Amino acid sequence: MASDFAMGQFQFLKRLLLVHGHWNYQRVGYLVLYNFYRNAVFVLMLFCVFYSVIYTSVPTIVVGVLDKDLSHKTLLKYPKLYGAGHRHEAYNLQLFWITMIDTLWQSLVLFYIPLFTYKESSIDIWSMGSLWTITVVILVNIHLAMDIRRWVFITHAAVWGSIMITYACMVVLDSIPIFPNYWTIYHLAKSPTYWLTISLIIIMALLPRFLLKVIHQIFWPSDIQIAREAEILRKVTPNLRS
Amino acid sequence: MSSYTPSSSAGGVGSADSAAPRRNSKRPKYSKFTQQELPACKPILTPRWVISAFMLVSIVFIPIGVVSLLASRDVVEIIDRYETECVPQNFRNNRVSFIQSDANKTCTRRLTVTKHMKQPIYVYYQLDNFYQNHRRYVKSRSDSQLRDNSSWNDVSSCKPEDDSNGLPIVPCGLIAWSLFNDTYNFSLNNQQLAVNKREISWKSDRDHKFGNDVLPRNFQNGTLKGGKSLDPTVPLSQQEDLIVWMRTAALPTFRKLYGKIERDLQPNEVIHVTLENNYNTYSFNGKKKLVLSTTSWLGGKNDFLGIAYLTIGGLCFFLALSFTVVYLVKPRRLGDPSYLSWNRNPGGH
Numbered sequence: 405m406a407s408d409f410a411m412g413q414f415q416f417l418k419r420l421l422l423v424h425g426h427w428n429y430q431r432v433g434y435l436v437l438y439n440f441y442r443n444a445v446f447v448l449m450l451f452c453v454f455y456s457v458i459y460t461s462v463p464t465i466v467v468g469v470l471d472k473d474l475s476h477k478t479l480l481k482y483p484k485l486y487g488a489g490h491r492h493e494a495y496n497l498q499l500f501w502i503t504m505i506d507t508l509w510q511s512l513v514l515f516y517i518p519l520f521t522y523k524e525s526s527i528d529i530w531s532m533g534s535l536w537t538i539t540v541v542i543l544v545n546i547h548l549a550m551d552i553r554r555w556v557f558i559t560h561a562a563v564w565g566s567i568m569i570t571y572a573c574m575v576v577l578d579s580i581p582i583f584p585n586y587w588t589i590y591h592l593a594k595s596p597t598y599w600l601t602i603s604l605i606i607i608m609a610l611l612p613r614f615l616l617k618v619i620h621q622i623f624w625p626s627d628i629q630i631a632r633e634a635e636i637l638r639k640v641t642p643n644l645r646s
Numbered sequence: 647m648s649s650y651t652p653s654s655s656a657g658g659v660g661s662a663d664s665a666a667p668r669r670n671s672k673r674p675k676y677s678k679f680t681q682q683e684l685p686a687c688k689p690i691l692t693p694r695w696v697i698s699a700f701m702l703v704s705i706v707f708i709p710i711g712v713v714s715l716l717a718s719r720d721v722v723e724i725i726d727r728y729e730t731e732c733v734p735q736n737f738r739n740n741r742v743s744f745i746q747s748d749a750n751k752t753c754t755r756r757l758t759v760t761k762h763m764k765q766p767i768y769v770y771y772q773l774d775n776f777y778q779n780h781r782r783y784v785k786s787r788s789d790s791q792l793r794d795n796s797s798w799n800d801v802s803s804c805k806p807e808d809d810s811n812g813l814p815i816v817p818c819g820l821i822a823w824s825l826f827n828d829t830y831n832f833s834l835n836n837q838q839l840a841v842n843k844r845e846i847s848w849k850s851d852r853d854h855k856f857g858n859d860v861l862p863r864n865f866q867n868g869t870l871k872g873g874k875s876l877d878p879t880v881p882l883s884q885q886e887d888l889i890v891w892m893r894t895a896a897l898p899t900f901r902k903l904y905g906k907i908e909r910d911l912q913p914n915e916v917i918h919v920t921l922e923n924n925y926n927t928y929s930f931n932g933k934k935k936l937v938l939s940t941t942s943w944l945g946g947k948n949d950f951l952g953i954a955y956l957t958i959g960g961l962c963f964f965l966a967l968s969f970t971v972v973y974l975v976k977p978r979r980l981g982d983p984s985y986l987s988w989n990r991n992p993g994g995h
Contacts, residue, residue, distance in 0.1 A: 472682065484988050520950045524772065524899050529779050532896035555687040584789065587850035597945050600710065604954055607703060611958070615965065618696050622978060627986050634981030636688050 422486050423476040430628075433494025434551065435468045437503045442544050444507045445514065459541045459570045463548055466562035473553050473628055478635050488628055502616075510547075510609040514539060517608070521601050530585040531592055534574065539605050541570045546606060550614065553632070692980065693973040700966035707959030715952025717942040722761045725772070728753065729934035732923040741928040755919040755936070763911040763940050769841060770901040771826060774933035778821075778895040786820035787892065792882060795859040810868040816860065817882065817892075823866070825891050827874035830904065830936060831920040839917065841905035847889035858883040873925065901937060901946075 409420060442460060479485055488494065518535050545563050552559060571589075578589040592598045621629055678684050689695075730738075732753035737744035745751075777783065788804050790797040801808035804818035815823075832839035862876040862885075876885055883889075890902050911917070919936065927934055939946055983989055 470682065470684075484986075487987070517954070519897070520954075521948065523897060523948075524901060525946055525948070526770065526901045526903060527896050528893045529784060529896040553688060555689070556684040558684075581793070581854040582789065586855060587848065591848065591850075595945065596943060597951065600714065600944075600951055600955070604951065604958070607707070608954070608958055611961075614699075618691060618969070621691055622972065622976075625978070625985055627988075630981060630983070630985050632688075633690055634983065636690050637692075637981050 419476070419480065422483055423479045426474070426479050426486055426489065427472055429489045430473050430494050431468050431471060434471075435464065436495055437499060438464065438467075438548060438551070440500070441503050441507045441510075441547070444504070445511050445540060445544060459566055459573075460544050463545055463559075463562040463566050466559055467548060467552055470556060470559060471552055471554055474631055475635060478631055482631070485627055485631055488626065493626060493628070506613050509612060510543065513605055513609040514543065517605050518601055521597065530588045534578075534585060534588045534592060535598065535601065538570060538574065539602050542567055542602065543606055543609055547610060547613070550610065550617070690980070693969070693977075697966050697969050697973070700962045700969065704959045704961075704963035704966060707955045707962065711952050711955030711957075711959055713952075714944055714955060715949060717944040718947055718949045718952055720940075721942050721947040722759075722763045722940050723947045724757050724759065724938040725935050726755055726757055726919075726937075727933055727935045728755055728921065728923070729927055729932070731755075732921070733928075742926070745923075745926045745928055751923045753921050753923050755921065757917040757919060757936075757938065759911045759913055759915045759917065761913055763938070765906075765908050765910050766842075767907040767911060768937075768939050768941060769830065769832075769904045769907060770937040770939065771828060771830075771904050772899070772901040772933075772935040772937050773826075773927065774899045774935070775930060776895075776900070776927065776932050777898050778900065779897065783820050784894050787822065788818050789855065792817055792860060792892075793855055793857045795857060795861075798860070798863070807868075807872075810864060813864045815865055815867070816863040817865065817876075817888070820872075821892050821894060822888065823872040825873035825876075825888060826902070827922075827924045828934065829922045829924075832907065833918045833920070834911075834915060839907060839909075842908055843886060843905040845886075846903045846905060847886045848893065851889050851893065852883050852886075856882040856885070856889055907938070 411417065411420060442464070474485065514536065518532060518539075522532065545567055549563050552563075574589045577583060578585055578587060580586065625633075674680065732751075732755075733741050733744055734749075737749070786804055786807065788797075788800050788802075790800045798816050799814055801814045801818040804815070804820075807815060807820050807823040808818050809815055830841070832841060858881045860882045861880075862878045862882070865878070866872070866875045874887065876888065887904075893902075895902070917938075921936070923934075925934065944951065978985065
């Protein structure tokens with residue numbers, strides 16, 4: 405993490421540390437985990453430049469730049485919230501391994517569900533690959549969407565836009581006769597099985613993660629979680645002193 | 647001191663510089679984007695949202711699961727595995743030499759219809775343990791040659807089936823060379839049952855991938871025949887068996903469409919199949935099956951989607967109920983400061 409800053413007056417140190425330092429830590433911690441996940445999920449499939457650059461990197465950047473968990477007013481008023489950084493709450497070994505196990509589960513779901521759905525059928529290799537590709541893109545974007553804490557217009561555009569651009573690219577690429585996957589997406593889109601398989605994969609892959617998130621937030625809420633609830637639901641800068 | 651006013655985070659707290667004389671301010675222009683004050687939606691997982699989410703999933707998934715399962719159960723399928731039974735007894739120990747010899751390969755099978763089958767009834771051949779998805783197999787074709795007569799010489803990607811006796815093969819490649827060549831003839835009550843072999847391939851393939859001016863040339867002319875021979879007077883766009891075969895399958899157990907029977911079949915009818923057991927799957931212990939199947943809106947017979955949807959729907963319903971109980975039994979007031987770590991442990995960390 406970058407840690408060299410210059411400022412003109414000592415009074416700016418407070419905001420730098422408590423507001424921007426906090427946001428910086430939360431964002432970088434989350435993004436490191438998310439990028440491990442995003443790349444590992446794709447390991448099962450053929451490497452594709454489009455995936456990393458066009459289909460899924462824009463939402464990552466947008467979230468990294470714009471997402472905030474708490475407002476600067478709350479952070480300045482209650483410096484103890486900065487303790488989340490001291491306690492390594494956004495990125496630690498346990499979180500890393502949980503992320504990896506979750507990634508493994510999602511990859512298995514992603515790979516095996518189309519296999520079971522289409523076993524002993526007449527599906528061809530290009531259609532199967534097309535299904536895997538689009539599902540991976542939708543899955544990692546919805547995974548990200550589940551974790552975004554502040555939705556602005558640009559975030560919506562980046563996340564849903566990526567999915568739509570992926571589809572648009574597939575439609576364009578599948579309209580060129582010299583490519584082997586010619587007409588694949590048109591053929592698949594007419595089949596209800598295709599759409600049902602995609603929905604099943606998304607829900608099944610993300611269910612454990614969602615469940616864990618909910619359970620964690622009920623029984624072991626973090627300080628940031630409570631501060632966020634107070635800030636958003638009470639609509640006032642919360643009185644976090646006891 | 648310094649005469650600069652560096653970019654203090656101006657978010658609402660403007661430093662009053664009305665008293666200062668006009669100086670070159672380095673403060674960047676204020677905009678909602680750069681100060682991260684865009685209007686935002688900040689979702690929180692309240693109990694209402696959690697329970698609603700799970701209920702929504704279960705309300706959507708359970709009916710879909712039921713409908714899918716019913717559709718799959720409606721499909722009637724007759725599967726007949728014949729590659730072992732169609733080898734005469736005396737050749738059973740040496741099936742590879744049988745299939746490569748000139749012996750009579752005709753075989754008769756009997757299929758009994760169990761339930762009423764509505765037309766069109768699809769006739770498939772199913773192969774097991776045949777890896778059409780092997781990387782080198784998939785690459786062994788020349789799409790430009792298939793599409794265009796002028797590219798008949800473009801065989802570089804087709805090795806080892808690129809040329810024979812010095813001349814290029816059209817269509818070249820392993821995929822075309824291994825074209826399936828068992829044939830099936832159906833009769834019912836001593837009457838021939840017609841099988842429609844037109845329009846069994848993708849229309850986009852017939853129109854754009856296989857040229858109507860490309861004729862087979864020098865095909866299956868080598869020392870080892872891999873499969874079916876093609877009529878050299880029929881252009882590739884009308885060779886539908888080839889087109890279906892060249893749509894390489896994704897999995898090692900796959901079906902390919904052979905034709906369609908366009909009349910209903912009643913229960914307890916017996917269909918006699920006269921088949922030519924030509925294709926060599928014995929070298930790699932593959933299985934050959936003849937499949938007659940109706941279809942539903944979901945495709946062929948596959949209970950998996952129905953069962954999976956029902957399972958997930960049921961699980962989500964159970965979770966919705968559990969969380970309702972949890973929220974009632976052990977509620978946590980959202981945003982309550984008494985849960986903060988420094989309020990729970992006044993001694994501090």
